[in-house]
Amino acid sequence: MKLLVTGGAGFIGACFVRQTIADTNDEVVVLDSLTYAGNLENLAGLEESGRFKFVRGSICDPEAVEEAIEGCDAVLNFAAETHVDRSITDPGIFVETNVQGPRVLMSAAQTRKLRYLQVSTDEVYGSLGPDGYFYETTPLDPSSPYAASKASADLLVGAYITTFGLDAVITRCGNNYGPYQFPEKLIPLFITNALEGRELPLYGDGLNVRDWIHVEDHARAIRTVLEKGETGKAYNVSAGGELNNRQICERILEILGKPWDLVRFVDDRPGHDRRYALDATLLRTELGWEPQVRFDAGMQGTIDFYRDNTQWWERIKSGEYMNYYDRMYAQRLADSDPQPSGQGVHT
Numbered sequence: 001m002k003l004l005v006t007g008g009a010g011f012i013g014a015c016f017v018r019q020t021i022a023d024t025n026d027e028v029v030v031l032d033s034l035t036y037a038g039n040l041e042n043l044a045g046l047e048e049s050g051r052f053k054f055v056r057g058s059i060c061d062p063e064a065v066e067e068a069i070e071g072c073d074a075v076l077n078f079a080a081e082t083h084v085d086r087s088i089t090d091p092g093i094f095v096e097t098n099v100q101g102p103r104v105l106m107s108a109a110q111t112r113k114l115r116y117l118q119v120s121t122d123e124v125y126g127s128l129g130p131d132g133y134f135y136e137t138t139p140l141d142p143s144s145p146y147a148a149s150k151a152s153a154d155l156l157v158g159a160y161i162t163t164f165g166l167d168a169v170i171t172r173c174g175n176n177y178g179p180y181q182f183p184e185k186l187i188p189l190f191i192t193n194a195l196e197g198r199e200l201p202l203y204g205d206g207l208n209v210r211d212w213i214h215v216e217d218h219a220r221a222i223r224t225v226l227e228k229g230e231t232g233k234a235y236n237v238s239a240g241g242e243l244n245n246r247q248i249c250e251r252i253l254e255i256l257g258k259p260w261d262l263v264r265f266v267d268d269r270p271g272h273d274r275r276y277a278l279d280a281t282l283l284r285t286e287l288g289w290e291p292q293v294r295f296d297a298g299m300q301g302t303i304d305f306y307r308d309n310t311q312w313w314e315r316i317k318s319g320e321y322m323n324y325y326d327r328m329y330a331q332r333l334a335d336s337d338p339q340p341s342g343q344g345v346h347t
């Protein structure tokens, strides 16, 4: 099979591509515009396989998509703007990339009768109280502009299936952690800040609960849904790893042998969802996927990665790796908000 993987230079897409090249004979074409979050270092060495090609371009650009999709058998869309805090500061780019982009991709997939997989998120369901779970049938009720843009794309996928007969499936996963995650997100931000002896900025009371999963388990789930998922269905992806942000902080500090007084409580994010928890029975029973990485082992491996690869994240945090969009974003933040950037964490 030859796969078009969009957003393959980001955290989850790159993991999926590395896994695909290592575990299958598939060819992979990555289409990525290399925003601040895209990093070719995440894909280093894959050319040697002879089954990997990188195309720089936007999923919103029909010409770039035409070039990249040539000869492909399926399209997997990982490309997105993904940071909730950025979506509060600058929602426009989220609508452009996360809604218009999937439309362009689906039109191209539909013309060629290709399978389309939309990588979505549990954030489309909104917020849960202390009990219960999100099911695939739970109505979409997004809180942030990021979540609303992802929910919009999910609805558009449904419309392409119903109206045009597109062969499409959706995955909705909880919070990922693992190597190569951009250090604006909670776990890599806290690990790298702790390694640098800097503060860990914790939103609100720190009791927001997320459903954590190792990125390799998510990538394997996406492969499973690509191969076995029923057209028109969405599949929740969860390893049952519910933890609140305070517990995440405690684990990180404990493994690194750092004191709790590095933690600084900061004002809560507007519209901050309280709890996410997914029921993934469908994926497990109908498609036979099971998570393989236990949280403690996954977290130890993740911390080892950031400890052993300081160059990778120091370049990003120092701004040396920042591209135009990120500088623009930093400038807007500075213009609109006198708070120091880096307070925000995506959970």
Ligand SMILES: NC(=O)c1ccc[n+]([C@@H]2O[C@H](COP(=O)([O-])OP(=O)(O)OC[C@H]3O[C@@H](n4cnc5c(N)ncnc54)[C@H](O)[C@@H]3O)[C@@H](O)[C@H]2O)c1
Residues within 6 Å of the ligand: 006, 007, 008, 009, 010, 011, 012, 013, 031, 032, 033, 034, 035, 036, 037, 038, 039, 057, 058, 059, 060, 077, 078, 079, 080, 081, 082, 083, 097, 101, 119, 120, 121, 122, 150, 172, 173, 174, 175, 176, 177, 182
């Ligand atoms: N990170 C999580 O915890 C999580 C959980 C559930 C679902 N998801 C979804 O998984 C997908 C990947 O998330 P991630 O954490 O790897 O994101 P990321 O921010 O690390 O990477 C996003 C990638 O998309 C690329 N990109 C952005 N705009 C583009 C455009 N217009 N054209 C082409 N490429 C573009 C970026 O350059 C980057 O390589 C997203 O769709 C996200 O909504 C993420």
